[in-house]
Amino acid sequence: MLPSAILCLLLASSAGTTPQPNTVWLVQPLYPGQELLVSRTQEALGKLMASEEGQLVGTRALAAALQGKRPSLDCLIGEAACSDPVDSFIASLGLERIVMLRAGHEELAYRCRVTSYLPQTGERAYAEGTGASLERALIAALIKVVPLASTIEVASVPQGATLFIDGEKVGVTPYSGQILPGERKVKLELASHVALEKVLDVPVRGALVVSETLEKNPARLVIAAGPEGAGISVDGKRLGTDKVEQTLRPGKHRIVLDLEGFVPLAEEIEIQPGQTLTLERRLEPTGWTAFRRELTRAQEQVYSGGAYFQVSYEQAWLHSARLGAQGNPLDDTGPLARRLTNEPSLSGLSFEYGHDGRYFGLMAFGAGYYHSTTPFAFTLERAASAEGRADATAVVIRALQPHLRVALWRFSLVGQLGLEARVMILNNVRSGDGRELDDLYLLDLQGTAQIGLRAQIVAGLYLEGIFRHSWTLSETSGFQGFHVGVGYAF
Template structure:
């Protein structure tokens, strides 16, 4: 991963937050996941870095974006010659970061796979324009991190070891490094220190050595009258002294002078027994490998590694993301064509028996808006609630008949002058749909769907002429059967564009007798399309 990929956003963030007081000898540690879906490792890595850095040097180390934002809050950037005047810079980002006073920027990518933890580390020194990359892997996060960091960042720490009495041999991770008193450099991290002095009880202790820090170990060694050290194999061999089990594989301890019995046992091997004489101020040492019992092969020691956590699941595909959208809301523009020759509306209440009947003009266009909320399983769902508003943009006229079985209204009827037709009129239609079943199929970011069910249509027919012949207009109440074929394309996240073909067939509604009583008529249906936007969640 090129370091430059990180520096541009880092510089932009600093430009928004930085100030006039430059930092001196600061190291910035920025962490992000190596693999998708492993953001939790960022926090663990930042905590591991914090643990490695000594408390007295922590103030000069900035770990993570939160600490960087806090450190730069409320500051103002000094003017850079690269961004003003005639002077040009070969690399303005290097110049910008150097002006902030950061001595080093360390970029850390960490991830976990079937082999354990893996880290990629890039050390960037803006003043010297020096970029140093390194990688390391280990089953333990802290060791993998330290293995990569130590290759590009000076991390050597100091260790001071003292014992009373002096002269003890010092082992660091089973490697002999000197005698006490000892002052030496070591790599940071968790280290096992063992102190060994003849005729004294050995001491073993674990220390966490901070990065570029120091650690001290001062121990008083217990003097023993005599000492016994036994190493036994195969692995797991039991060591007993005077009939008492004192350990397995290896022991090193004080013992009273005199005669003692030693017994070493292991399953499938011939036991070893010996009587020894340990003198005062002496150390007895024994290294013994047991012999397998005749006809039996030695059992190999099997170490079962701890199972690694399962790798994170792969990110969902666009098709899977589409199916994960379980609810939606959409709104849009509606265009419909009324495909009936008549539109029946009745007078309000008990005002009269008049009913609208046939349309007088060929225009049948309806325009309006539509909105809908619905839910889905993977394939099947429900349009929970939807509503559409439609009206005629052009000039419509209607004949006015009467309720079948009644006489035509006459002049003087309440709120009626007298006419067999009204023109121009405005039809305000509201269609309500609920609990309509639907099915969907997704491919990449596209979703295709079918929806069907019942719709209830209501509304009002009003005259645009003044004065109106029928003062309160006419009320529409119809039941329709409808279907929709829709297509959605998800643009970003759950935001989508949608388009749908729609049809509605008249089932039940008002009937009107024509003014001349020649026939009875009912309302028609409509057909059209909708388009708009929605959000799935």
């Protein structure tokens, strides 16, 4: 019997005074080899019963409390009639309740077995509890045999919040109920409000009152502003430029966008709790700014071109009367055309391919084909007649000519220098007396310079007008002339 099991301990530690009501908590290991759990269980009991008076946890606390007390032995020695002498003896020590607790650790959980004994009535109660922690297993067992629960009242502003205790929904605010002692997690949830969580240290048989004010869910504002560099302010506070993300309280707010040279934009907005409001706004430029921006935009579009290909119609002529064409350019024999006696012109087509940097570029390769629009009239040497006439055909090969360009709006001025090889054939040659002569040829190298004006029509497509002048060290004058072309930059 439980009273007999502790009788020796009580006799050894008692020596009588006026008894005080107490509860004795005695702990033993549930399984062999788990004696260390005894001290842990006693510590958990001590923490749990910290607010309760007259709680004796462990044999040492019991022995210390009974020092100097003298229990009544009347029932034990037969001087008084008692239904259970041992119960009467324990009751005379002032022990209101004796709780025997055995704790053990199993593979996945802790287990506690509890026996509660009331000496004055002889009532016994048995219970068992398990839990992931020793404290939870202890409380799970004790609440079945010992009244430990506390009361709790929870209020919230606004009302109607859902109340969770240790993750379990128990009601809505205002709420009144019971709560187990120990560390408890309390959570309040309400639509459009920030959930509130807190940890309560619940005493044994206590009374807790919790009152909380819930905050509305913050709203989120995302603003993307243009053009680049546009400033963003909300409610008079500068938040940044271009794009900002800001958490705001729900309600009405004033946003202002500004940038030098642009018309400021002010707007009133209203944002709901928990809402993410995304705004995209673009400032309109003032008149002068719009002009400058269009000028810059067009120039950048011109400068953005890389490679280009151009086809042109050309009109050219020899810029002096010097001429040096002969029957065999490699053999200094036969008739020789020496000097022009008229001002003939040539026309034809040319093309070129190159690459433009921002300011500097390179014409990689080009060629032109020309034919005289009026016959060439010239003097002849080493021929029976001193004069001759002929049609002229010329081919020009150009390569690796650097150029410089400067853009203003859609127009760009282009200057180019380089060398080109020229082959010209005088065919259908007739002397002054009407005789037909063999074709005459010339082959030389020209230095050339040109300046042109390009006008961009649409992105990449442009028209160009060019004046070109060339020089040569040979006996024949260089070309000069104009050409008009269309090109595409890509």
